[in-house]
Amino acid sequence: MAFMTAHKKQNQDYHHGNLKQVLIDTAVEIISEMGAKELSLRKIAQKAGVSHAAPYRHFKDKNAILSSVAKQGFSLMLERTQKNIAKSPGDELDHFAIIGLSYIEFAIDYPSHYRVMFGTRMENSYFKDEFKPKSIPVFKLLRDTIMDCQEKGLLKDGDLNQMAMAAWSIVHGFAMLRIDHHIPDKKLNEKRLNALKRSVVMTLYQGLRP
Amino acid sequence: MAFMTAHKKQNQDYHHGNLKQVLIDTAVEIISEMGAKELSLRKIAQKAGVSHAAPYRHFKDKNAILSSVAKQGFSLMLERTQKNIAKSPGDELDHFAIIGLSYIEFAIDYPSHYRVMFGTRMENSYFKDEFKPKSIPVFKLLRDTIMDCQEKGLLKDGDLNQMAMAAWSIVHGFAMLRIDHHIPDKKLNEKRLNALKRSVVMTLYQGLRP
């Protein structure tokens, strides 16, 4: 059956080499299609064409897979934000707004990732100390940008932590409300959604001006 | 064994009459102690001292119990907010700030309720159309208050929906980040938490001024 090895992912019964990444991707797919609540290890395994216990060779437990999804999410988010900033010729204040908009847009474009990234943390969490704000590059970027704006007098001279928290709160809140469907979907076309997004970020912006 | 009927809740094996409310309360307890993820129908039943299928006489399914928890939560939230407003001699703008603070404080004081109230909505949600913003009194109160402030020139003359969304976003975001432990608990004593809360609401406040 050598001819079957022509296409890679289909019929390599054993040791197909990149199962780890396949499982992560499959998890994301399932969350997208059926919601995080429906995600099960066995569904992941089945959809990946592998026995239900195979994932345990690559992940300690189910949470470990979710943790990987989150890690990939933070990476995507940073990348996108930096790209958007690089595209903009504006000053630091513009960058501040771009960070907020990028944050919201990432959440809307990758809701599965986002929900895993910012879901409830319990004591027995799969996010030991890995994903605390201080160790997440995107948050460092936010803080630095606020500081830059403060130094140039573009934002008010308040407590940095408090200002960063206000910023994080408003974009996180909007993103969560949106992807969890608390904002009615009806009659909210792309144009209106964009206006709403901008309005929310502008409120923040205005709230932190000198 | 007639003497056993002296105390009510203990030994009425059958038909104890208020099982429905007992189950709701037990659900809240379990969520508080072990997190929403750990909540199971069978644990509820066991803790309530009843067989594992008994809840089905009072609730269609597990989600129906959660729905009841949410309903009770909205009720508590409205009550508390109204009480806080009644206590305040201030003007509409003060009321606006009080609504925001009350919202955050409710979420922090009743995190189990709050998580159920504002958790992810899926298509197969237990919240059919019951808990849409428009039909929730607290949100009506928020909108009305913003309108009053606008009429008196206390808040800017923007789109009401957009302004309400900005307000909701920031308090929801902060509340969620807090109860889901994304804001590091360490070194955040009550005093600092209060300052943070106020700062967040004040940012919103400032962002919506004329």
Added chain:
DNA sequence: AATAAAATGTTGACAGTGTAAACATTGGCA
């Protein structure tokens, strides 16, 4: 008061879940 009906609670069953242990197969290295 006797009895039928409705409400409420229990038992047993089933499919699906996460996870661990025992077993099987493969690929690479000596």
Added chain:
DNA sequence: TGCCAATGTTTACACTGTCAACATTTTATT
């Protein structure tokens, strides 16, 4: 080649939500 570590499978167990069949208790009807 032959061994061994890596990878995948099978089997098993306790737990979950839910349903159907059965048991008991309360309420309504005669």
